[in-house]
Amino acid sequence: MKRLTLKDVAKMAGVAPSTVSFVLNGKGKQMRIRDEVAAKIIQVVEKSGYEPHRVAVNLRTGQSKTLGLIVETISGSFFASLAKTIETEAELMGYNVVYCSTENNAQKGGELIRMLGRQMVDGYLITPAPGMEKEIQQLVQHHKPVVLMDSYFPSIKAPYVLIDNFGGVQQGMKHLIEKGFTRIAFVTVDVKLIQLEERLRGYVSALKEHKLPLRKKHVLHLKYHKLREDALREMQEFIESNPDLEAIFFATNYLGILGLEAIARIGLRMPDDVSVICFDDHDIFRLYPPGISVIEQPIEGIAKTAIAMLMQQLGKKPVPIKNPAVELPGRFIVRGSA
Amino acid sequence: MKRLTLKDVAKMAGVAPSTVSFVLNGKGKQMRIRDEVAAKIIQVVEKSGYEPHRVAVNLRTGQSKTLGLIVETISGSFFASLAKTIETEAELMGYNVVYCSTENNAQKGGELIRMLGRQMVDGYLITPAPGMEKEIQQLVQHHKPVVLMDSYFPSIKAPYVLIDNFGGVQQGMKHLIEKGFTRIAFVTVDVKLIQLEERLRGYVSALKEHKLPLRKKHVLHLKYHKLREDALREMQEFIESNPDLEAIFFATNYLGILGLEAIARIGLRMPDDVSVICFDDHDIFRLYPPGISVIEQPIEGIAKTAIAMLMQQLGKKPVPIKNPAVELPGRFIVRGSA
DNA sequence: TATTGATGCTAAATCGATTTTTCTAATAAT
DNA sequence: ATTATTAGAAAAATCGATTTAGCATCAATA
Incomplete structure (x- = not known):
């Protein structure tokens, strides 16, 4: 009950292995194999259910x-x-x-x-x-x-x-600004990643475009914390140190989840006490009351x-x-x- | 700049390819290769950074x-x-x-x-x-x-x-029963899966063990719904049709998430209005207030x-x-x- | 002295495909 | 009539390893 090989098929069709290979790889015409022979080979292959050995093909072709x-x-x-x-x-x-x-x-x-x-x-x-x-x-x-x-x-x-990280943040910011918010925080991480820089740029640009001031204290570059609890504390302190905040824009869904926890601990309610938008969707954001508005990735x-x-x-x-x-x-x- | 092969290594060490293979596969002793020769081969291999071609090995060994x-x-x-x-x-x-x-x-x-x-x-x-x-x-x-x-x-x-599905549910049920609850619902799905049967068995057995009645109306076999919304509705109707419920045990985390949404829609509060335990943990359960108690899999x-x-x-x-x-x-x- | 046995390694077969080269008729060209 | 060309397919080389069989050499035994 061994695996069927090219040789077996060739024998069954009464031709050489190379002939079978040519036909199966669509080089029959090029190699001037007669149509009858090609048809016979195809028929034998179909009937026997032969499938090439991937590893062997890989070794030979390098693909x-x-x-x-x-x-x-x-x-x-x-x-x-x-x-x-x-x-x-x-x-x-x-x-x-x-x-x-x-x-x-x-x-x-x-x-x-x-x-x-x-x-x-x-x-x-x-x-x-x-x-x-x-x-x-x-x-x-x-x-x-x-x-x-x-x-x-x-x-x-x-x-x-x-x-489009820049455009995505702008979209969200526009929504917030049109709701009349002027004190909008932006939470990102302290890591040099091009996509995060773009998102921050979108925030800054949106403020500028709507003639709103960019306040340093409204931007948090969350540092890397070994412990989740420490990160949570930094987040919480940031929010509490800005009691006049109307909205928060989180630059990643990890930050958003952390933010939700911080907001819950402080006892703020969304969207009455504070509005929230997060970049990048997550299961939790659909469920967590009252549902978190997000920029969804075009995955x-x-x-x-x-x-x-x-x-x-x-x-x-x-x-x-x-x-x-x-x-x-x-x-x-x-x-x-x- | 081609890949280094066994042959190349053999040439560099001044021996036959097979000799190199024996040494590399730990069959040096068995094949009576002298220690000096083996050492030389090892040295050449280390210096050259040779690595066997996985595909070739695979083809030859079948592994x-x-x-x-x-x-x-x-x-x-x-x-x-x-x-x-x-x-x-x-x-x-x-x-x-x-x-x-x-x-x-x-x-x-x-x-x-x-x-x-x-x-x-x-x-x-x-x-x-x-x-x-x-x-x-x-x-x-x-x-x-x-x-x-x-x-x-x-x-x-x-x-x-x-x-241990059976034991897991029993553990959770024991917790609920010891809290004094007697009207505990069990929500599972209408699919014949051994692990679900075991979980249901755990529920039934726990009730029996504590001399609590098993009420048919307290068990929901959620049917398969194409639309999530329909499933949600069935869940909601089940909970509302049992207004005396003190606790709900969800047999899977999918059901639990659905349950949370249904509970929120109805306007019940956990754990005051209804207690909840879910089989199988999920990110959401850590975050969703007030945190969902679960049986965690020993993954x-x-x-x-x-x-x-x-x-x-x-x-x-x-x-x-x-x-x-x-x-x-x-x-x-x-x-x-x- | 011839036979056996161990030693230490090499040569060649093999895995299952693809691809290049070679071979044999048959046909075309000179 | 002889060489050249072409069609059609087989044979052989190859990919890079593993593994079996084999070949010298030297010591020991009968």
Whole structure:
């Protein structure tokens, strides 16, 4: 009850293995195989249910037909939706996907990339985290197909696709300002990430555009805390030190969740005491009363675009990529909190 | 700038490729390679940074050193934690993991298993969903290493590891009963799953044990609804039709989340109007005021046990598995809701 | 002295495909 | 009539490892 091989099929069809291979790979015409012979081979293959041995094909061709998806963390709805869409899109193109998470561990990110390289993935889809810069640079230098998602490094010439961070924040801010709020806080983290900088820029620009003052005390760059409890305390102190606040804009859903907890501890009520908008949706935001208004990531678009860009690089001829940078608009979802 | 091969290393060390292979695979002694020669080879390998070509090894040995992890849905903290632990445990044993989700699609489950088979994973870790029964049965018949997690099919003789569902519910029920509640509802789903049956059995048994009556109207088998909204309505009607309820036990976190929404709509307050316990933790339950008490799955234990059981099957000699069935205790986490 | 046995390693087969090269008729061109 | 070309397919090389079988050399035994 062993696996059927190409040789077996060839014997069954009364031809040489190479002939079968040509026909199955669509090179029958090119190799001048008679139609009758080709038809016979096809028939035998169908009847026997033969399927090529992926590993053998991989060894010979050097193509694993597998993509590596490297994300920061495997939990969270962002990854879940991303993975799902990428998987189905990749499958349409005949590719499989293997996932890896760096779990916010810079060192692990590097190892992962090397590991995937050994395992011979044909291309990389990466949500870059600080610390992976060197490894990604190397991939690009080795002309490995790469597409970055959600963020990017300005110094690295790799194609990327992400949400329009600047525009997304502006959208939300416009909503708040039109409600008449003038004292709006912005909470971000103390990490140098391009997407966070863009979001902050959106905040600043929106204030300016509506001729509202930018107050330093209204912006919190939350420091990194080992303990969640410490982060919570810093957040709480920030909110309490700004008792005149009308609204808070959280730059990430992690911050938003932390913020909800801080707000609950202080005893403020949304939206009566304070309005809240958060960048990036989360399960909790749909449920947590009164529902948190968010800027939703165009995850499906990001996934589809990323795959398309990667496929372009995986084409036979190294086509110069036309759009190395794509920004997709986010969707502003209004819930009860703002 | 090509990849270093075994042949290259052999040439550099002045020996035959086979000799290098023997040394690298720890068969040096057995093959009577002199220590000096072995040392020389090791040195060359270290200096050159040679790494075996995984695909070639795979083709020759038939071992991919890869495990397939098939889960129902890739989102949710259960999968996230499970995947993380399994990945690290597998890595310790020299294995990689590829993930696949069936997304509650029975048909896709079967395809996935076949796909992984083609890709030659050495073993399977599966959280079985209804509809995958046939495929799993086939794996077992073909003597493929398999371990089921979180659930199992009584008809299939495959090893499995899961939480003690019965005991978990009993623990929670005991807590409620000791608080003096006598009218406790149990909400489960209308799907024939062994773990749900066990949980219901725990509920029934706990009532009996404490000499409390089992009332039919206090048990809801929520039907499958295409629309979330419809499910919500059924849930809401159930709760409203039992106005004397003191507590509700939800059999899954999906039901719990739905329940929270229903409770909020009705306007009940936890724990004053109604106490709540849910089987299986979720991010939301930590945050949603006043915090939902839950039975937490011993995910790390499940993952470690599953890997151990799989490794046993992957050993050279087909060792008869000693513990084909393992039940691990869950942890009862008391929060504000009960 | 011839046979056996251990030592220490190399040569070659193998895994299952793809791809290049080669071979044999049959037909076309000179 | 002889060479050149072409169609059609088989044979062999290849990918990069593992593994089996084999080949010298020297010591020990009969």
